[in-house]
Amino acid sequence: MSEVLHSEKHHSIPSAAHQTDDQLELLVYWRSVVKRKWSILGLAAAMTLLAAVVVFMMTPIYRSTVTILIEQNKTKVVSIEDVYSGIGQGKEYIQTQSEIIKSLSLAKVVVDKLKLTKHPEFDPRVNTSWLHSLLATLGASGKEPTEAEIRDAVAARLANSLTVEPVKMSQLIKVSFDSPDSQLAAKVANAVAEAFVESDMEAKFQMTQRASNWLNEHLAGLKVDLQKSEQALQEYRDREHIVDAGNLELSGASNQLQGLLASLVNARMNRAQAESAYKQVKNAGDSLESLPVVQKDPLAAKLKEVVAEKERKVSELANRYGKEHVKMIQAQADLDQARDGLRRHVDVVVAGLQREYEVARANEGALAGAVAEAKGTIQGANKKGFELSSLERDVATNKQIYDTFLSRFKETSATGDSGALVGRVIDPATPAVSPIKPKKGMVIAVAFVLGLLLGVAVALLLDRLDNTVRSTEDAELKLGQPILSTLPLLEGNDDQHMGRYYLDEPRSVFAESVRTARTGVLLSAIDCPNKILVITSSVPGEGKTTVSSNLALSHAQTKRVLLIDADMRRPSVAKVMNLDMAKQGLSALVTGTATLEECTQTIEGSTLHVVTAGSIPPNPLELLLSNKFEELLKSLSEKYDMVIIDSPPVQLVSDAVVLSTMATGVVFVVKADSTPHQVARRCIKTLLEAEATLFGVTLNQLDFRKAESYYGAYTGYGKYGYDGYYTKET
Structure with a gap:
């Protein structure tokens, strides 16, 4: 069960994080639009005005x-x-x-x-x-x-x-x-x-x-063709003496032919049978009695029986009396007479078969001639019928074509008179009261909406192109470092007042922000009693001197603090704190030409000690890299609770990197809406590569009211009377 809950927990975290990122992205878009709302509205108004002018100049349609x-x-x-x-x-x-x-x-x-x-x-x-x-x-x-x-x-x-x-x-x-x-x-x-x-x-x-014209032209020719075909049909009937198609007597000729054909078939069968019997007689030779036709003859059968009886009698008498006996001779004479009678009868039967074959053949020939004559008659009748049918078809076809053209001619005439419309x-169309275009209200509204969309798109594009640090969240996200404090933008103050603004305006939002930075520094190295703090930035003009001087003033309220101006190329601590710029400073102190007391200046109304840059040496970096400076810095850290060094920018020279290796920690100053975050990240990376301890980032010169309107941040100073409280005079 615990494994399931553990799994569900791990699955729910990315989803929630993704949802939070989407919400933050939408919030960023909204703040970008709000930040430039008046510009967006101005662009929309300009486009609307331009569209209105163009629309009212257009001709209505x-x-x-x-x-x-x-x-x-x-x-x-x-x-x-x-x-x-x-x-x-x-x-x-x-x-x-x-x-x-x-x-x-x-x-x-x-x-x-x-x-x-x-x-x-x-x-x-x-x-x-x-x-x-x-x-x-x-x-x-x-x-x-x-x-x-x-x-x-x-x-x-x-x-x-x-x-x-x-x-x-x-x-x-x-x-x-x-x-x-x-x-x-x-x-x-x-x-x-x-x-x-x-x-x-x-x-x-x-x-x-x-x-109609085309049909009328063809009707005359079709009528002539019909008349010619009808006349040819009538002439043929007259020539062939045809009254009606039924008088051709084709039916009787056909019946006669059928009868003749049946008779011819029977005659051919009879002739074939007679011919077969005749051929048997011719092939039999002397054995005519064995012929089937002879054997089937009744008289021949009786004569054969008589011959057989006579032969039996002769045989009996021959065995009894011998050949010379009278009875034997008489019996032999009877036998010869019987045989002669049988032979004559067989000859008669054979002669009858020959006559029957001749008759059958003659009959077949006569019937074949009759069939041929009947076929000729029918063929003649058919030829007349075909010719007659051809002429009748010509008449029917010409009549049908003529009737069709005549019918279409009448239909065309009738349709032309009907007046059917497509x-x-x-x-019907009526004159319009209002124009269809231009639609002035719609065009103006669309122009206003397009102006808003264009303005929003430009605002989002400018924010996308803006690579500066604009808020605390922006600084933490883009720089990857904790934020010690955010200092508000100070307007309408000269440089001499900026360095001691913490003393002059103790209840201001700026003073409270400096106190927040002071607390962050104290908590960053809580176990270190004596701190050496380096204040630096990426490029000049980010307000690091203002931050270092006011931060030193805030620490001086509770500690012994020394502020050193180590930016010996462009020193500005003396200027912003209204100190004597001619007095000896850090360069003389390091070289030993002046004592600490001779180089130290105090601030009226504070216990803060300040060592200005003094005279500018030819090579400030060699001065800072010297053992004398390192020994001086060590002795100063033992004498003071905190030593704050105003360092040159990291981007231009290596002084800040050298100082960071000797310090307890570094405070990195970034000017809001000015410094590209890529430059700041590169400088922070340089410090970290030198193994410097970075306490955090101070976002300087941020317009709190603008940030509250655009980003919804720092709203605590503008509510419940805190804004008025912090701006009161002491």
């Missing part, structure tokens, strides 16, 4: 709109789609009509109807700017345009100025025209609608006339 109903599904008197190539359905048809309304040919009709070439708004001879544009388009700037060219140019301008908008889910089209003249806008819109309807009527009338005007 009026719009008039006419509504047209497209009659795409209107019922027609007769169907004539083929003549008009069909009327489409749906949005494609509406779009087609919209493009027709915007066509150049329709615009030319409106131009001629309203005489727009002579209207001041359209006439290029009056509007010189448009004339130059027209001449440039024609490529003949030195030549006056002709009437036809002016008409084409005016029509093109009119067509481009029209706004044609189909109404969704309907058959309505709104046609609008914009013009500085409201009356002209209404006239042009209505004229366009009327021209559209009239042009459709004229187009339909012309199409009907062309179709559309009609639902709401």
Whole structure:
């Protein structure tokens, strides 16, 4: 369970941090806008004023709109789609009509109807700017345009100025025209609608006339063709003696042919059978009795039985009496007679088969001839029928074509008289009361909003480009060091007053900020009884001397404090604290030409001791690097509770780095809204690389009231009477 809670805790921390960062980012944006709110409002007001001037100088434009109903599904008197190539359905048809309304040919009709070439708004001879544009388009700037060219140019301008908008889910089209003249806008819109309807009527009338003329021209030729085909049909009937198609007796000839064909098949079968039997007889030789036809003959069968009986009798008598016996001879004679009778009968049967084969073959030939004759008759009849059908088809085709053309001719004439329109005007255009543009209120409001947005964008951009330190949070974030105190901006005070402002204004916000810095310094090295404190900055002009002198005055209230001006290139402690600048100072003290008492000055109203820079040596860095200076600094730290050194800036010379290695700690001064944070970070890095102890950063010359308004910081001094309390005189 504890592991789960631990995991949830670790997951919730980044989320909360991310949310806090987003809130801080938004707060930074808001403060950037508030900081420059008057500039943003001024830019918005200027853009609004400029837009108002431009808008009120613009010519007002009026719009008039006419509504047209497209009659795409209107019922027609007769169907004539083929003549008009069909009327489409749906949005494609509406779009087609919209493009027709915007066509150049329709615009030319409106131009001629309203005489727009002579209207001041359209006439290029009056509007010189448009004339130059027209001449440039024609490529003949030195030549006056002709009437036809002016008409084409005016029509093109009119067509481009029209706004044609189909109404969704309907058959309505709104046609609008914009013009500085409201009356002209209404006239042009209505004229366009009327021209559209009239042009459709004229187009339909012309199409009907062309179709009627074409049909009329072809009707005469079609009628002649029909008459010729009918005459050819009648002549053929007369020549072939055809009264009716049913008198061709094709049905009887067909029935006769069918009967003959059936008989021919039977005759061929009979002939085949007779021929087969005849071939068997021819191939049998002497064994005619074994032929199937002979064996099937009843008489032949009886004769065979008689022969068989006679042979049996002969055989019996031969065994009993012998060959010479009378009975044997008689029996043999009977047998021969029986055999002779059988042979004659077989010859008769064979002869009958031959005659039957001849008859069957003759019969087959006769039937084949009859079939051929019947086929010839039918073929002749069919040929007549085909010729007759061809002539009848010609008549029917010519009659159908003629009837179709005649019907379409009547339909075209009737449609041309019906006057069906493609559309009609639902709401005519009326002169507009108020202009459509410019929309002054909207333009001014948009200009104001754009001015605000531009101002906000510029403000955010300036803040993004501003690389200075602007607040305590900014200093901690960009410099990565703790803030000892933030000193307010002192205005209207000379340099001599700045160095002792802590004494002169003890209840001021500045004095309280110095006390805060004093507390921070004391807490930074709490175990060190004697402190050597170096005050430095990045570049000159950041107020380090003011900070060091006032910080020394605050420490002098409770401790023995010595302030040393170690900036021997540009010394300023004597100036800001109104001290004797001619008195010997640090350079004489280090070289041993003067004692500490001779170099020390006191501040009226304070126990603070000050050692100014004195005479400026040729090489101040060598002086600070000398053993004498190090020994002097050690002896001074034993004599005083705190030694505060006003050091040169880090960016320019190395004096501050050398002094920081001898000091207990360093206070780094940064001027608000002035010093680039990159420079300050680089100088702090230089001190840290020299192993200096950095107590913290003092943000100097910050406008508290401005920071309170812009960043929401330092609000405690402006509430509950603290601001008034700290600004009172003692």
